[in-house]
Structures are given as C-alpha cells and as structure tokens.
Amino acid sequence: MSLSRRNFIKGVIAGGAAASSAAYLFRGAGSLFGQTSAPGSVERLLSLTVNGQTRRVDVLKQETLAMTLRYKLGLTGTKIGCDRAECGACTVLIDDVPHYSCSVLTHTVRGRRIVTIEGLEGPGGVLHPVQQAVVDEQGFQCAFCLPGFVMAAVGALKTNPNPTREELAHAVSGNLCRCQDYDKILTSLLRGAEYMRRTT
C-alpha cells in the first residue's frame, strides 16, 4: 500500500490523534495538552463551522485558521504561501467575505461560517461554476495559488455578480501568482462569473 503524505495526515486526523499529526508544527508551544489557561481566557476546545459542517477541534490560542484547517481538519486545499498576508494563497471565506486565513486567529472565528476550496463543490462532486471555468479555460499553470484566487473571486462575486474585467482584477488584487499567469487567471475567473449568472 502506498502511503502519500496527504493520506497519511488525513488518516492520522481521522484516528482522532490530531496531537501527533501536528506535533512537528506546534513544537515549542509547550505540551499540547499542557498549555495552561488563565481565568477568563478562551476555552481551547471549540466548534468551527467549516464547509457546512460543525467540527469540534482543539485549538491553541495562538493558532491561525490556516494551521487549523490544514493540520487539524485535514483541509489541505488551503495553501500557506507567505504566512504573512502578502500572497493570498490561504484565502478562505469567513461569512462570505475573503480573508487571509494565515492572519486570522482561529479563536476569533468561533460561530462564523468558514468556506474553503473543498467546500465549493456541490452534491455528487459537481464543481462550482468558477472551478469549472478554471478547468475549461486552463486558467493556471502550477496552480498553487489557485485555491486562493478562486476563493477571492467567489467572495467578490457575492457582492458584485457582474464585474468588468477591471473590477474583478481589483477584487483579486490581493492574490499573487508566481507563474505570472494573471491574464489567463482573469479570463477564467470572468468565465466563472458568467457560468454563475447562467446557473442562477
């Protein structure tokens, strides 16, 4: 049986041993279950609403949403590029608004609706119109930045479903593409907007 890194991480998380999967990342933070709590500070165990599901998860106080999504919940579609709010790869929707998940403390989004790239597809694995458009237009080269771009575009289309190319460029201006593929990316995202208007 071949063991990919992704399946390994998912397997460990499914086994309920989030602590061991994350230990290499969270070293230096003290023992995972040994973090003391001052009176009045937040509870470590919290419920997150991610992609329509309520997930119970043990979250360090200093943990960012990108870390929680990737290493506690196994949602590795959200990428970490710069971890500095400077690249956009980690963009997710929080209450329909695009945010850099690397720059959000997970504890600050308790009770809010989080949607990641994994949450876009419809029942039966039907791609979201923007995802389908990216496939149709072959919008990306290496596509590391794709989840961030798609989430930023989906968020922007919720407030402006019929953007001009310039407006959409402005809306995804907080995302970088190292392949410099911006023209094709914009074309595919615009096509996605068109697909969305057709389906609604």
Next chain:
Amino acid sequence: MAVIRDVMPAFELFQPTSVEAAQAVLDRYGAGAWVLAGGLDSLDWLKDRIRRPQAVVDLGAIAELKGIRERDGGLEIGAMTTLTEVVRHPGVRERYAILLEAAEAAASPQIRNQATIGGNVSQDARCWYYRAGWPCYRAGGNICYADTPDAINREHAILGADRCVAVNPSDTAPALIVLDAQMVIRTAGGGERVVSAEDYFVGPGIDITRMTVLEPGALLTAIRLPRTWAGAQFYFEKIRDRQVWDFALVSVASAMTTSGSTIERIRIAVNGVAARPLRLRAVEAVAEGRPRNEATAVVAANLAVEGAQPLGFNAYKVPLMRNLVKRAIRGVEAAAWTS
C-alpha cells in the same frame, strides 16, 4: 523575514465583550498585554517573535466598537469597523469621500476586509531595522540603524527626524487630519478623552517608543467626523511601489472650499515623510485667500518641503512631496490619476 517556522509562541487569549472588561485584562497583565484589533500588524510582530506578549486581548467581540453611526450631523466610526465597511458606507461616500479613497488605498482587498480603522491609525512603524528587532531608539535602545551612512533608508523620513527616522505608515491618517476627525479615547482609568486626529499622532520628541497618544491601558474607541469639512473639495493621492499591499512612500490629502477661483479655507496633510502624519499649517496659511492656480500651488509646494533633510537613499521624496502638495492644491486633470 518571512520564514515559516511553526505557529507563534504561546500566549493567553482573552475575548472580552466590553471595553471595561478589556481594560481590566490590560491592567492585570500590564506590559505583558497586547491589544489585537484586525491583527494584520500584530501577527507580524508575534510571528517574528520580536514581541512576546503574555496575554493577547482581542477586541473583536466588543459590539460598541463596531459600526458607523450618525452623530451631530457628522459620523461616528467605531474603532473596530473594518476598512471595507468604511469604504462601502453611503455616508462616507457622500460626505467624506476622501476617507473612502484613503481607506481603499490601504493594503489589499482581503486585508481591508479584516483590518480596522482603529488599527490603521494606531499601527506601528514599518522601519525594517525596528521590525526585525534591532535595539534601536524606538525599541528602547540608543542608536538608529536606519540613519547611518550605508543604511537602507529609502522609505524613511525627510522631515522633523529626531533620533528615529521611521515614518508613520497609516493611509487614513492624513485624510482624518484634513477632516478634523476627533479621536475618542477610553483612558486606563475609564475616563473619556477626545483629541483631534492631528494631535493623536506623536513624534519621537514626545515619546520615541509610541506612535500615538494612547498611554498603556488606553483604547481608541471611536473616530468622529464633524460636519466641518463634509462635502468639501477633496484630493487624496498615495504613491507606492506596487498598487497593492505597499505602504505609502508619500501620501497627501487636502480639503478645501473655494469661492469663485479663490481658496477660502484649506486643510492639507501629508504622510510617509515624518514620524507622524504632518498637517501643513504654513502651506494652509499661504494658500488661503489666494487664487487656486499653478502660481499658488508652486509657492505652497516649495514652502511645504522647506527644511527637508533627506537621508542616503530617500532624496526622491522631496520632489515627490513637493509635487503631491502642488497637485493637492491646484488639482489634476480629472480621472487622469487614480490610486
């Protein structure tokens, strides 16, 4: 700098639901406490381990700090209102469009969705020697690493430097100064203090380790926009290397009223040139009562940069500031320049 190591070092996290409760935590932890608004400035410090607070106080759960309300014919903006909310507010658009422009010029869309106006005016200096944890004047030491013969100081101050040559990075600050915004502060003792935007920012002469008048334990709760400059003729321009993310090299904001072609009243402020955003009072005095034309703009712009002392790599800021002041007074061809 941007090396991913792992998550930040541990801290206690508090999410109070009232200003009083927040201040109680700040009081309890003293110098070990850290105030978190949108978090964009804060998390850099914490991820770099330059600052290691014991307790972080997240203001995000305090309802009274959020939202924009009508007040005395003007607007009151809660300190925890995001820049996107400011940009989208119809009252801001109709009466205080310069604040919309300034807020929209900040950072990137995702950052504006999360960053707050209170955080924007209270953020720390971006000098990379300081941010990298060098023991400079601003960090409590006794040297400025950016003001040495071979220092990299392209983005530093040209005016009024006093030991520290860092500049104020806020985009909304000059707009708030020309709007005569009033900053509402809850002092550590629980009292309310209101200072004008112009006086909210402090230079090294007052306290070299702070950017604002906020004493430890004090919180900015709201920003009031008075009626005074509502609907005036505005000009805002921010010059930066990239049109997204970057802080201003130099920015300018002006508000004026004219009668015929004569400038009746004017307020003008610049940022990115000194440790605090500067209101150019001498320029205002010269421009008022004069015709709004090239000649007035040239006189005013030359006056604006008088006394400028560039460092090794930032002499370009002198003509840049001069030209921005010129434009802010005489205007430019419509829509030719957008930020």
